[in-house]
Amino acid sequence: MTKDKNCQLLLEYLNSILCGSSTEPFDMNQLDEPYHELGQGLQHLQDSVNELTSYSEELSKGNLSIDFPHTDNLLCKNLKDLHENLNHLTWQAQQIAHGDYSQHIAHLGDFSKAFNEMVEQLEQREERLKEKAKKIQYHAEMLEGYNELLVEMLSKRNEWLLVVDQSSKEILYCNKKKHGGTVDNSFCESCDSRLSFQSELLNWKESEQYSVRELSSGTDGDKENFYRITSFPIEWKEHHSLVHIIVDITDEKQTARSLTSKAYHDPGTGIKNRLFFKEYMESVLNEHREATLCYLDLDGLKYVNDKFGHLEGDIYIQNFVELIRSSFRNGDTFARIGGDEFCLVLTGCIGELMERKMAEILKRFQSERYSDYQCSFSYGIIQITGKEKEPSLDNILHEADEIMYECKRRNKEKYPELVR
Numbered sequence: 001m002t003k004d005k006n007c008q009l010l011l012e013y014l015n016s017i018l019c020g021s022s023t024e025p026f027d028m029n030q031l032d033e034p035y036h037e038l039g040q041g042l043q044h045l046q047d048s049v050n051e052l053t054s055y056s057e058e059l060s061k062g063n064l065s066i067d068f069p070h071t072d073n074l075l076c077k078n079l080k081d082l083h084e085n086l087n088h089l090t091w092q093a094q095q096i097a098h099g100d101y102s103q104h105i106a107h108l109g110d111f112s113k114a115f116n117e118m119v120e121q122l123e124q125r126e127e128r129l130k131e132k133a134k135k136i137q138y139h140a141e142m143l144e145g146y147n148e149l150l151v152e153m154l155s156k157r158n159e160w161l162l163v164v165d166q167s168s169k170e171i172l173y174c175n176k177k178k179h180g181g182t183v184d185n186s187f188c189e190s191c192d193s194r195l196s197f198q199s200e201l202l203n204w205k206e207s208e209q210y211s212v213r214e215l216s217s218g219t220d221g222d223k224e225n226f227y228r229i230t231s232f233p234i235e236w237k238e239h240h241s242l243v244h245i246i247v248d249i250t251d252e253k254q255t256a257r258s259l260t261s262k263a264y265h266d267p268g269t270g271i272k273n274r275l276f277f278k279e280y281m282e283s284v285l286n287e288h289r290e291a292t293l294c295y296l297d298l299d300g301l302k303y304v305n306d307k308f309g310h311l312e313g314d315i316y317i318q319n320f321v322e323l324i325r326s327s328f329r330n331g332d333t334f335a336r337i338g339g340d341e342f343c344l345v346l347t348g349c350i351g352e353l354m355e356r357k358m359a360e361i362l363k364r365f366q367s368e369r370y371s372d373y374q375c376s377f378s379y380g381i382i383q384i385t386g387k388e389k390e391p392s393l394d395n396i397l398h399e400a401d402e403i404m405y406e407c408k409r410r411n412k413e414k415y416p417e418l419v420r
Contacts, residue, residue, distance in 0.1 A: 006035045010042065017046045048073045055079055064090060089115075096122065160246040162201065165239045169202045172236055201244050204231055214249070225250045266336040268314065269321045277335035277343055281393050290349045290386040294358060295400035296324070298340040299376040299411055300418035312371060319370050320377060327361050343397075351383045374418045376411050380404030 013026045025046070031039050052075045058066040059079060064087055069076035085108065092103040101123035105112045163173040200215070211231045216224055230245040264276035272280075284291050298320050305313035317340075324344065325334055333345040346354060358379050365375050380403030382396060391399070411418075 006031050010035065010038055013039070013042050014045075017042065017049055048075045052076050052079070059083060059086070099126070101126075159248070160244070162244045162246070163234075163236050164202055164204075164242045164244065166233070166242060167240065171202075172239060172241060201229070201231075201246075204242060204244070269317060269336055271321060271325065271342075272333060272335035274335065274337040277333070277337055277345075278393070280333055280335075280345070281396075284345070284384065285390055285393065288386040288388060288390070289384075290347070291384040292346045292348065292350050292354050293382050293384060293396060293400055294344040294346075294354055295380045295382075295397065295404045296342040296344065297378045297404055297408065298342070299378055299408065299415070300373070301340040303418055304373055308371070308373065316370070316373075316375070319375070320365065323361065323365055327357070349383045349385060351381055354381050374415045376415055376418055378404050378408035378411055380407060 009030055026039055026043055028036055028039050051069050051073055055066065055069050055076055056079055059082070064083065066083075068080055068083065089105070092105070095103050096119060101119055103119060104116050108115070161173070161175040162171055164171055204211075212228065213231075214226060214228050216226050226249050228247045228249045230247075232243055234241055234243050236243075264272055266273040281293075283289075298317060301313055301316065304316050321334075321336075321342075324342070328334065328344065328346070332347075333343075335343050335345075337343055358381065362377060362379070365377060368375065380400040382400045382403065384390060384396065390396075
């Protein structure tokens with residue numbers, strides 16, 4: 001074979017290696033003996049190129065677990081250095097992921113700068129997140145403490161606080177519940193025995209956004225219990241619910257009644273006082289009701305006080321009041337409007353009947369001896385017809401007072417030492 005022919009075969013083989021068109025080993029038998037050594041060198045080059053191609057392909061896929069090339073393959077030296085750098089970067093990235101921000105690189109040019117900036121930003125971001133997490137944790141602990149305090153305070157309150165699911169009527173929360181878990185819809189024992197209107201609470205309709213009402217429960221002995229209930233809708237733990245705040249106002253009611261009783265009763269006799277009488281008579285006149293009024297004056301109270309003392313004067317008044325009160329119905333209005341002045345008001349125009357009865361009572365009072373002095377009273381009766389142009393209360397009392405003085409004149413003739 002000619003020299004040119006051998007050179008042409010070797011040149012074509014080299015070209016196929018460089019262009020990557022052939023990966024098959026070269027057939028040495030095509031060459032003459034003097035050219036075998038050169039052909040073997042090209043075969044070694046082909047093996048190195050094939051290893052370089054395979055190695056670079058795996059690295060391009062990110063496969064860092066691939067084995068390193070043979071040490072005598074000089075073509076892969078830079079790739080081996082890159083492989084080692086990538087392995088170290090991977091380890092550094094894992095360290096950074098675990099919070100080690102001391103990792104830095106200084107031998108990869110622009111990549112080193114970008115990598116180090118990224119690490120610094122990650123460290124700063126983590127610090128900000130930690131600070132924010134601390135604040136959130138602090139607020140969460142503070143809210144938890146507030147919630148525990150609020151729950152404890154609610155459990156100590158006298159009022160009930162119920163949260164009821166609108167649909168299922170399930171009690172979602174009750175501040176009287178001592179332990180966790182679902183609240184029994186029958187309520188606890190104390191609620192069940194005191195809140196007899198619990199069914200009304202559970203079935204209350206959201207007819208209005210806010211409701212305040214008063215209800216009475218069963219009696220505790222002889223005492224009737226009263227409650228003020230405030231109800232309104234809320235969203236509670238993703239439940240469309242109703243809140244009922246139930247306050248025991250029994251004592252408040254009793255106090256109000258007691259104050260009302262004191263305001264309208266004479267403390268010395270226990271009967272109604274001038275304030276009650278005035279308001280009652282205003283309603284009679286404004287509503288044009290028929291009534292009969294008897295104006296009474298206890299004769300000789302000053303005489304009894306001066307001669308026998310004020311204690312005996314009080315007894316004199318009590319005996320008179322008891323006589324009048326026992327002679328009429330509880331529903332009739334009997335009031336003390338002055339020291340020795342009283343008014344008795346009965347329904348209807350019954351002047352004649354009232355005249356006969358008062359004459360009988362006066363006769364009985366004058367005939368009975370409660371002590372060492374004569375008992376007597378004077379009275380004047382007037383009818384209120386209910387007409388629209390009825391005289392004023394002052395005019396009515398003035399007219400009754402004049403009639404009463406006619407009676408007092410007669411009593412004075414009979415008992416001059418008593419009626420002065």
